[in-house]
Amino acid sequence: QKEVEQDPGPLSVPEGAIVSLNCTYSNSAFQYFMWYRQYSRKGPELLMYTYSSGNKEDGRFTAQVDKSSKYISLFIRDSQPSDSATYLCAMSAQGNNRLAFGKGNQVVVIP
Amino acid sequence: GAVVSQHPSRVICKSGTSVKIECRSLDFQATTMFWYRQFPKKSLMLMATSNEGSKATYEQGVEKDKFLINHASLTLSTLTVTSAHPEDSSFYICSASQGASTGELFFGEGSRLTVL
Numbered sequence: 001q002k003e004v005e006q007d008p009g010p011l012s013v014p015e016g017a018i019v020s021l022n023c024t025y026s027n028s029a030f031q032y033f034m035w036y037r038q039y040s041r042k043g044p045e046l047l048m049y050t051y052s053s054g055n056k057e058d059g060r061f062t063a064q065v066d067k068s069s070k071y072i073s074l075f076i077r078d079s080q081p082s083d084s085a086t087y088l089c090a091m092s093a094q095g096n097n098r099l100a101f102g103k104g105n106q107v108v109v110i111p
Numbered sequence: 112g113a114v115v116s117q118h119p120s121r122v123i124c125k126s127g128t129s130v131k132i133e134c135r136s137l138d139f140q141a142t143t144m145f146w147y148r149q150f151p152k153k154s155l156m157l158m159a160t161s162n163e164g165s166k167a168t169y170e171q172g173v174e175k176d177k178f179l180i181n182h183a184s185l186t187l188s189t190l191t192v193t194s195a196h197p198e199d200s201s202f203y204i205c206s207a208s209q210g211a212s213t214g215e216l217f218f219g220e221g222s223r224l225t226v227l
Contacts, residue, residue: 008152032214043117043204043218044155088154092214097143099214101154 003027006089006102015111019076023089023102026070030091030100033065035074038086038104047087048074079109114138115207117219124195125227131191132222134205140185141207145216146178149202161188195226 006023013019021035032051036044048063050056050072056063064073072091076083089102114137124130134144142163147155159180160168167180177199179191188207192199202223206216 034214034216036218041202041221041223043115043206043221046215046217049215090214097145097208097214097216098157098160099145099216103154104152106152 003100004089004091004102006105008103008105010106010108012108012110013079015079015081015109017079017109019074019079019083019107019109021074021076021087021089021105021107023072023091024070025072025091025100027091027093027100028067028070029093031094032092033063033072034090034099035061035063036088036090038088040085044088076107079107081109081111083107084109113209113217115141115205115217115219117205117222119222120220121223121225123225123227126196127194129191129193130195130224131189132203132205132224134188134190134207134219136186136207136217139207139209141188141209142185144182144188144205144207146180146188146190147204147206149204149221151202155204158190163188192224195224197226200224200226 035048037047038044053067060077062075086104088104090099116135144161146158161182163182169175182188204221206218
């Protein structure tokens, strides 16, 4: 079993819809959870960063972590065409900057 | 803040030549930088961890003599692909942390290497 599982999609939604992305993981030592956005031919951009379980909201983005289920989610409200990108989940253990990445989810927001 | 710059963004070279890619932390000091490789529509694969003032730590299966990493200062790490071959063509990305081991990394823009 891979450390981090993420269904690569792709996912197409109409503009204004809610985008829901998720990852599951197997390593219970993971404490830090990130979502990165990557546009084509660009480096990943840190979007959301969460420590341990709970929710975090930043504008149209909400990140949720459920450590008991080893499940994390990213929600994008009122999606825009500019949100079209690949979204990668990543996580790491305490005291460790070696990130374990999901495969990435390609999202296309259709105007 | 927390900007990581990578150069060149794109490079094309002939088979057998060596190519150097630079990764700079512009507004913070990075004792540790990471180098990744990414194939089309695939996730990032960690190649090595670059530590300032010491030897890099390579992941299993990554040839250290092929991918030379130098972390000469707190703001600069370089990756040199030696004797490049077409199978080395890929997207190479670096990342750096601001210090705390919390997994919060900032990535460069990536360098697309094409070996003819």
